[in-house]
Structures are given as C-alpha cells and as structure tokens.
Amino acid sequence: MxxxxxxxxxxxxxxxxxxxxxxxxxxxxxxxxxxxxxxxxxxxxxxxxxxxxxxxxxxxxxxxxxxxxxxxxxxxxxxxxxLQKTAPLWVRLSGLSLEYWDECIFKWIGNSFGYFVGVDDIIRSKSRLVYARFCVQAIMSMNLPNFITLKSRLGSWT
Missing domain, CATH: 3.30.70.330 (RRM (RNA recognition motif) domain)
Structure with a gap:
C-alpha cells in the first residue's frame, strides 16, 4: 500500500x-x-x-x-x-521582537525539540504581528522547553 x-x-x-x-x-x-x-x-x-x-x-x-x-x-x-512517536504542534511566541521574525530562527527553535515543519501564510506575510507561530513535529519522548532565550547584537528575548 x-x-x-x-x-x-x-x-x-x-x-x-x-x-x-x-x-x-x-x-x-x-x-x-x-x-x-x-x-x-x-x-x-x-x-x-x-x-x-x-x-x-x-x-x-x-x-x-x-x-x-x-x-x-x-x-x-x-x-x-x-502514531505516538511524534505529534504536530503549533508553537506560539508572544511578544517576539521583529528582528527575530525569520523562518531560519523559527526553524532553529523548532528543531530544538522536534522537526520544523513550517509557518502559515499569515506569519510568512507578517500580516499579523501579535505573536509568531510555526509548526513542528514534536518528538513525544522529549521534554518541551518551558522557555527559550534568543540573543542578538540588539539584546535578548526570553
């Protein structure tokens, strides 16, 4: 089949x-x-x-x-x-500064606890900037992080 x-x-x-x-x-x-x-x-x-x-x-x-x-x-x-080794999961990041709104950064975050799948058209076009959202295939045996910290030359975001 x-x-x-x-x-x-x-x-x-x-x-x-x-x-x-x-x-x-x-x-x-x-x-x-x-x-x-x-x-x-x-x-x-x-x-x-x-x-x-x-x-x-x-x-x-x-x-x-x-x-x-x-x-x-x-x-x-x-x-x-x-069916229980991985599960799709939408990750929502509230208050994320615009300098971090990049699919490469979302991929880096998503790959830290699964496999990055992608963003939807609303996020890709940045037509809604209230929160960032992307999908990952989360590995069910891993503990999901409670928070992440991003650092750049402009400062950091947790």
Missing amino acids: ANTLVGKFFSLRPMVEMVRKWVKDKWKLKGSVSVSAMPGALFLFRFIAEEDVALVLSGCWSYDRNILSLCRWKVGFDPTTD
Whole structure:
C-alpha cells in the first residue's frame, strides 16, 4: 500500500464524510485521495501521487481545532506506537521582537525539540504581528522547553 498515510485526530473523531470534505478543501492535491475510517479513531488516506503524500506530510493540519497526526502506513503498523512517536504542534511566541521574525530562527527553535515543519501564510506575510507561530513535529519522548532565550547584537528575548 504505497502512498498511504494513517491519521488520527487528537480530541475528537469526525465523521468520515466530514473528513473527506475537509481533505478536498484543505489539501490542494494534484491527484486524488481516498479516505476510509478505521477502528480506534483512525483514518486511512490512500493517494495516487507520492508528491501529494509529501505535500501532506510537510504540513500541520487540524480539523475544527483538532490536530491530525499522520504517519506512513507500513506492514505491521501499530497505532499505539507508530502514531505516538511524534505529534504536530503549533508553537506560539508572544511578544517576539521583529528582528527575530525569520523562518531560519523559527526553524532553529523548532528543531530544538522536534522537526520544523513550517509557518502559515499569515506569519510568512507578517500580516499579523501579535505573536509568531510555526509548526513542528514534536518528538513525544522529549521534554518541551518551558522557555527559550534568543540573543542578538540588539539584546535578548526570553
């Protein structure tokens, strides 16, 4: 089952028809995808194109404010372990000085406790400067930092 992902929403299990509609609206795919409900609040996503799988895995997705955790399906897939190694997490940095609003800095911060995924269009365009926000695949076995300190020639931010 190449080009197949397994996903689970953390807080609720939406109806499969709603997930199909959401996928069609949110994932701008080149090919098609089939969505199936599975036991244990899991969903199976079967893609035609590998590039669509890569696109979906490169994003942070949420439905009705519930994060979707995704991983590639593999022979012997075990949802109790395979989906819980990492989880998508939106990091929000309030009061961050504009000199630190840079995707390279967000990547450095995100990679300190997982894998940087990216920023959304609002942050990239700097159209909302109330807080910085980016997505990481957090490694669940790591302790998340309570704070970080950034230092520059202009001073520091914690």
